[in-house]
Amino acid sequence: MKKLFTAVSVLVLWTGASSAWAGQQTVTLTVEKMYCALCPVTVAKAIERVDGVSAVDVSFDRKEAVVTYEDSVTNLKEIAAASTNAGYPAHVKDAS
Numbered sequence: 001m002k003k004l005f006t007a008v009s010v011l012v013l014w015t016g017a018s019s020a021w022a023g024q025q026t027v028t029l030t031v032e033k034m035y036c037a038l039c040p041v042t043v044a045k046a047i048e049r050v051d052g053v054s055a056v057d058v059s060f061d062r063k064e065a066v067v068t069y070e071d072s073v074t075n076l077k078e079i080a081a082a083s084t085n086a087g088y089p090a091h092v093k094d095a096s
Helices: 002-021 039-048 076-085
Strands: 024-031 053-059 064-070 090-092
Touching (some): 039 053
Antiparallel strands (some): 024 090
């Protein structure tokens, strides 16, 4: 009985492992072509419309957007595309 319990426990842990990696992520994007105070508002609204995005903070001074999102619902490509399609090309900020 103990072996069966151990085998079931391992199976449950293993099958749940892929979802353990999924979850809320935060990323900083570099956003180009923001020239006025209204630009960050436009970028934020575009990114907020992406399903799975829970928070957006756009900085005009730093030309960045910090985005919190659910990686099981959306991905970085969709988030960056939302900003880019609104006229403000975005890409993941280099870690340097």
